[in-house]
Amino acid sequence: MNKRAGMLCLLLVVLLAVVAAQAQPAHVTAIKAGRLIDPETGTAATNQVILIEGEKITAVGPNLAIPAGAVVIDLSKLTVLPGLVDAHTHMAITYKEKPESNYYYLTYIMDSTPLRAIQAASNGIQLLNSGFTVVRDVGNNALYADAALRQAIEQGWLPGPTVIPSGPMIGSTGGQFWPTPEMYKYHNIMFPEYIDANSPDEIVRAVRENMLFGARTIKLCIDCKPWGYSVEDIKLAISEAAKGGCKVEGHVQTTDGAQRAIDAGIHMIAHGNALTPEQHQQMAAKGIFLNGTDTPFMPYRGSEQAFKRTVANLRDAWEKKVPLTFSTDLDYWNERMKNEKTGEWLTRGDMTIAFLETWKAAGIPPADILRSMTINGYKAADIIKERGPIKPGFYADLIAVAGNPLTNIDALHNVQFVMKNGMVFKKDGVMTPEKFFHPGPVRMPNGRWTR
Ligand SMILES: [Zn+2]
Numbered sequence: 417m418n419k420r421a422g423m424l425c426l427l428l429v430v431l432l433a434v435v436a437a438q439a440q441p442a443h444v445t446a447i448k449a450g451r452l453i454d455p456e457t458g459t460a461a462t463n464q465v466i467l468i469e470g471e472k473i474t475a476v477g478p479n480l481a482i483p484a485g486a487v488v489i490d491l492s493k494l495t496v497l498p499g500l501v502d503a504h505t506h507m508a509i510t511y512k513e514k515p516e517s518n519y520y521y522l523t524y525i526m527d528s529t530p531l532r533a534i535q536a537a538s539n540g541i542q543l544l545n546s547g548f549t550v551v552r553d554v555g556n557n558a559l560y561a562d563a564a565l566r567q568a569i570e571q572g573w574l575p576g577p578t579v580i581p582s583g584p585m586i587g588s589t590g591g592q593f594w595p596t597p598e599m600y601k602y603h604n605i606m607f608p609e610y611i612d613a614n615s616p617d618e619i620v621r622a623v624r625e626n627m628l629f630g631a632r633t634i635k636l637c638i639d640c641k642p643w644g645y646s647v648e649d650i651k652l653a654i655s656e657a658a659k660g661g662c663k664v665e666g667h668v669q670t671t672d673g674a675q676r677a678i679d680a681g682i683h684m685i686a687h688g689n690a691l692t693p694e695q696h697q698q699m700a701a702k703g704i705f706l707n708g709t710d711t712p713f714m715p716y717r718g719s720e721q722a723f724k725r726t727v728a729n730l731r732d733a734w735e736k737k738v739p740l741t742f743s744t745d746l747d748y749w750n751e752r753m754k755n756e757k758t759g760e761w762l763t764r765g766d767m768t769i770a771f772l773e774t775w776k777a778a779g780i781p782p783a784d785i786l787r788s789m790t791i792n793g794y795k796a797a798d799i800i801k802e803r804g805p806i807k808p809g810f811y812a813d814l815i816a817v818a819g820n821p822l823t824n825i826d827a828l829h830n831v832q833f834v835m836k837n838g839m840v841f842k843k844d845g846v847m848t849p850e851k852f853f854h855p856g857p858v859r860m861p862n863g864r865w866t867r
Pocket of ligand 1: 505554
């Protein structure tokens with residue numbers, strides 16, 4: 417063979433290698449599910465196989481042929497179900513009894529944005545470990561710690577749920593604070609936490625600013641102040657948010673504020689305490705989601721009286737067929753947050769799943785609780801077209817538990833297996849997150865940091 421022919425041969429070999437590399441099928445995983453729950457119908461099928469190629473589900477059914485070379489994960493003794501959703505939480509803030517006496521203004525001053533972003537990353541891992549693959553993180557994130565966490569997880573730097581960030585809450589003068597003139601006038605103490613928007617122009621600017629910096633949902637303080645937002649203000653925010661593909665959640669703490677949000681046709685209302693039975697009816701008729709943030713009465717939180725009211729409100733909303741999500745508003749910590757049996761600290765995931773106590777006390781059937789924790793959560797988060805259901809074409813986000821949550825919802829306390837984007841995060845009850853730590857940026861579609 418002469419030198420020239422040799423070079424041609426080498427070139428051919430290289431080209432073939434390149435073609436072979438491109439043609440190589442994506443990594444295939446086959447999950448054997450002893451029981452597979454479809455929360456949409458509240459039913460379960462036995463002995464199912466779920467095939468996953470790369471990040472997505474390709475087939476689901478009984479006795480599917482498992483392709484040669486597939487990695488087989490045997491969950492035949494467990495119940496498999498879609499990942500869970502907390503539709504309203506705050507991963508980047510934790511106010512405490514010590515030293516700030518639960519005074520959350522102080523937390524904003526004492527904890528920097530970077531520190532809070534790292535805390536959010538830790539809370540995200542804790543939530544994923546408890547089976548939460550989607551989290552709506554809606555405000556009180558300093559300067560966009562929530563959007564940064566979403567980006568970091570998308571880049572593949574660390575494991576975590578799919579974060580739906582809101583950026584800072586948008587409110588009329590003062591936000592949720594009652595600042596002093598010293599704090600307010602120069603906006604350099606505490607005012608990363610809220611964006612003041614007092615006129616139509618300012619509302620449009622605030623919504624655009626949040627979307628520019630990575631928000632995937634918009635959070636409005638409807639009635640944090642007596643001056644609050646009018647129906648027209650809320651409608652304006654909804655239409656501006658829609659231009660960036662965002663749905664609007666309204667923080668509501670008065671019956672009047674709730675009515676304005678309902679009349680404006682808002683996507684979600686946060687906090688259920690001020691809603692009347694008539695308003696539940698209106699929300700059901702309009703399909704407005706309720707992120708009730710239904711706090712249980714625990715040794716570390718709440719009172720019996722408040723709990724009774726919360727349970728009654730949740731029960732009424734369920735009876736009126738309001739689309740309910742599972743939501744917590746968790747943003748606090750104290751030294752009583754320990755497992756009573758083991759004495760170990762509860763994780764954010766443990767405290768989140770503990771909100772089941774309210775749902776059980778309201779007498780809501782497990783199938784409806786599961787629907788709220790999954791399907792309704794994906795709809796509220798506006799991701800149902802791509803993520804959530806265990807069906808071909810969807811991202812492979814799924815969990816497995818011992819027992820059957822359709823008959824005993826407490827089975828969700830003991831998540832044995834978690835898969836996110838087709839990668840195993842937890843197996844046999846132990847975190848195995850090695851695959852999630854990519855050293856460089858791996859995704860930047862369309863030259864942008866967010867999809
Ligand atoms: Zn909240």
